[in-house]
Amino acid sequence: MTFDINKIRSDFPILQRKIYDKPLIYLDNAATTQKPQIVIDRITDYYTYENANIHRGVHYLSQIDTTAFENAREYIARFINAPKKEEVIFTKGTTESINLVAASFGRKILNKDDEVLVTAMEHHSNLVPWQMLCYEKEARLKVIPYSDKGEINLSTYQMMLGDKTKIVALPHISNTLGSINPVKEMIRMAHEKNIPVLIDGAQALSHLKVDIADLDCDFYCCSGHKAYGPMGVGILYGKTEHLNFMDPYQTGGEMVEHVTLYETSFNEIPFKFEAGTPNVEAVLGMEAALHYVEETGLDEITAHEKNLLVYGTKKLQQIKGVQIYGKAAEKAGILSFLIDDIHSFDAGTIIDKFGIAIRTGHHCAQPVMNKFGIPGTVRASFAMYNTREEIDKLVEAILQVKKMFG
Amino acid sequence: MSMEEIQEQIITEFSYFDDWLDRYNHLIEMGKSVPLINEKYKTKNYLIGGCQSRVWLHAAMKDGVIIFSADSDAVITKGIVNLLIRVFSGQTPDTIIDADISFIDEIGLKEHLSPTRSNGLMSMIKQMKLYALAFKTKSANQ
Incomplete structure (x- = not known):
């Protein structure tokens, strides 16, 4: 079975949507995932x-x-x-x-x-x-x-x-x-x-x-x-x-x-x-x-999301001042991070304007935030329909955040 | 300046900006001139609930008008709270209680008005109006 990302993306009608005139980039999958047409x-x-x-x-x-x-x-x-x-x-x-x-x-x-x-x-x-x-x-x-x-x-x-x-x-x-x-x-x-x-x-x-x-x-x-x-x-x-x-x-x-x-x-x-x-x-x-x-193949989905995690981690680490929280050897497609000392709410508000859905705040896990002594993080979480190009767009948005608040 | 005049002034200021980026930059700039709350009031009692970032708000009555001061750990929120302070600070309790805040729509920040929006603009307005109500009740009882 081949993992056809274009076919997968076309199965999820919401991914055709534009947000603020930009194609929706949905990276809030740990909160909820989008639904394929077959479910609707x-x-x-x-x-x-x-x-x-x-x-x-x-x-x-x-x-x-x-x-x-x-x-x-x-x-x-x-x-x-x-x-x-x-x-x-x-x-x-x-x-x-x-x-x-x-x-x-x-x-x-x-x-x-x-x-x-x-x-x-x-x-x-x-x-x-x-x-x-x-x-x-x-x-x-x-x-x-x-x-x-x-x-x-x-x-x-x-x-x-x-x-x-x-x-x-x-x-x-x-x-x-x-x-x-x-x-x-x-x-x-x-x-x-x-x-x-x-x-x-x-x-x-x-x-x-x-x-x-x-x-x-x-x-x-x-x-x-x-x-x-x-x-x-x-x-x-x-x-x-x-x-x-x-x-x-x-x-x-x-x-x-x-x-x-x-x-x-x-x-x-x-x-x-x-x-x-x-x-x-x-x-x-x-x-x-x-x-x-x-039908899509769970093993392929797992591998695809792992790929995105590795790629996203690498890209984020290349940005000066980005700190990633959670560096376990065995990790799923969830990337929590902060940019310099910029509040996650400020970062999230600007990233949203790029049509990118990410989560900010404590993610209903306040003890985790307390451990790291931070009020919250920005979190990008991946699903089967995400792509490397979307991560590149996220990086662009982060650079804009740095420009505005850095 | 009357509250309506201040609102008009803010609408004019924001009308110079065509895109969201400039509007937010302006908001960020505005945050820098917020009348800062005294450090001793930066406690749980002065925190406004319902915000993803922390916002402290203090109010004092002086010569029949209310003077607000505030701070936030998020820059955009600081700009938003200062926007409200510009409108509400120096007004009488009655003016604040009856205030129409539709100018928020007109400056392209309508999205922040949703009651579930995590920056708590609604919570800030509610808190300011509550302060006004409290001062009004207090002075009526004196």
Whole structure:
């Protein structure tokens, strides 16, 4: 299979847009990715020809919809190599997936003085739910440090895994530093002590191969919209034994088996965790997005984004006064940087005027900014449709920023 | 000068610039002459929320008008806050409370008016009007 960048770019209608009369250069993919036409069409088709509520109708539309929805679950499970399709629960995104585990699993296993381990490079969504839980349970949140390069020291981590540790929550890829953490090894180390591990995979899905069976993680959380799919959908992968042990997160329709006015028994997994009408259009859109990724070739996408990272890093380093944050040896297509002592907001405002979408600020990871003693960074993050020419334009914009504020 | 006259003056100033680059350069220049807030007020209490950069704003009542001073760690934000100070500082609380700030549209900085815009221009205006309201209430109670 050849990786045809022109074809890929033509599949994403938004890339034809002009911003301030300049072609859009979209480098904010760690925030959300753009959607290929096939995903947009899938959603339109759904509402044009298929719309009905699922799992509860004998009528034709409800039945084909239910089949489509469950086929999507099966496909997504296969895409991430989850051992069983019922271990894949649809949520509204990574944040909800993590909150679900903190509430339904964490709350059940955590006692006073127990410990939860997170890293110092978490996105707030894999930090705040654990903080709240620890506060409620009078448990302790322990933070795994990382080096200035953005790498976790495995022996320090191993020493932190103690008798009191009840759960470990790790980011697969840091959304600010781009580090690809050695999660497989970290999961193995935790499992040696029978400690379950949750992986925040928000930045990983569709950027590198996510292989749940190989990782052997207990929970894996990710979002559709960061993987070329629609917003408002994500998944929680959980091992059957945990999901059966957990209490429901929300209650209502669909997730029940038998209800009297005074008593309810709950449905089996995954339905136990899918109360109410799910976001069917988004689930089908997410399936279409992952199909598109598979057809394009995930290995090729990973290689392309790595190429862009290497090229972008080289180009940025050639500009005097540019400081890159996050220099891990294993790194995804995320480049956080500052230009001299120019505020990221000033830089971002000017870069925007070039039609370039980048992110500025703390990226919902304030502890990371605190570690480096900065209020925020400028972040360029790559996806399959980005090109070296776009990076060259970014460099032009940075030179303009230097001229204006330097 | 009345507030309307100051706004007209700013509109005229900006009308000399055709492209965004010059407008921003002008804004950056304007930031350099902001009446700087006293260092002792650069604390959490004087920070305006809702901005990606930090903006400190102080207000004092003198001879029936409000005098603002401010600072920011971002240069463009400093220009924007000074733009507002030029309009609002030296005006009575009532004038500030009722002020129409549509001049922002006319100088090509409309994009900064969106309520979600992270530079918090809306937050700055709101804070200035809140100060005015507070001074008005205080003087009415005296």
